[in-house]
Amino acid sequence: MRQHARIFALVAAVAAGLAGVALAQEGSKLGMINSQEVLEKSSEGKKAIAQLQAADKKYTDDLTRLDDQIKQLQNRLTAQRITLTAEAAAGIQADAQKKQTDRQRAVEDASRAMQELQAKTLSQIQADLIPLIEQLRKDKGLDIIFDLTKSGTVFFNPALDLTGELVRRYDALKAAPPVKK
Numbered sequence: 001m002r003q004h005a006r007i008f009a010l011v012a013a014v015a016a017g018l019a020g021v022a023l024a025q026e027g028s029k030l031g032m033i034n035s036q037e038v039l040e041k042s043s044e045g046k047k048a049i050a051q052l053q054a055a056d057k058k059y060t061d062d063l064t065r066l067d068d069q070i071k072q073l074q075n076r077l078t079a080q081r082i083t084l085t086a087e088a089a090a091g092i093q094a095d096a097q098k099k100q101t102d103r104q105r106a107v108e109d110a111s112r113a114m115q116e117l118q119a120k121t122l123s124q125i126q127a128d129l130i131p132l133i134e135q136l137r138k139d140k141g142l143d144i145i146f147d148l149t150k151s152g153t154v155f156f157n158p159a160l161d162l163t164g165e166l167v168r169r170y171d172a173l174k175a176a177p178p179v180k181k
Contacts, residue, residue, distance in 0.1 A: 031137065031145040038129065039122075048121045055117055059110035066103040070096055 039045035073096040077089060084092070137145050 029140070029142045029144075031140060031142040032148050033133065033145060034148040035129075036149040039125065044125060044128065048125060052114070052118060052121060055114060059106075059114065063103065063106055063110070066099060066106060070099045070103065073099065 039049065073092055077084075077092045077096065081089060133145055136142075
């Protein structure tokens, strides 16, 4: 497993080196965007953030209600312990335990729902932005646009893609007979 990681690291380093050579040779033009800033400053981004915050508040409020119900049951059990029958105390304890289980499920459900909502919302924004980024790239005559937030490439000129060349060379290396010493 470690050998695979080393091979992938080596391939990535070679690819990065080849890409650097290509950039230097072609005098490519680069652009940068900050997707976080786009999200925070655009009207659609602000709407998305508000929607996510509203959903988060709803889930937080639901959990707070469950916490209050659990606390009430525990306070009732503590305050009335002396006067309650063993059966009644066990019933309150069981109710409190059920509420604890309900709370745990609510936390899991809320977490999953928030992740899904976030992914859906951000996917939609990204789908809206990609054509705009492409047009901006064309208008500015850029070859590559990097996203500062993700440290990744949003678009690149296909002529700069050295993947095919790297694959051909790697395949040729592996197809060649081993050198005998």
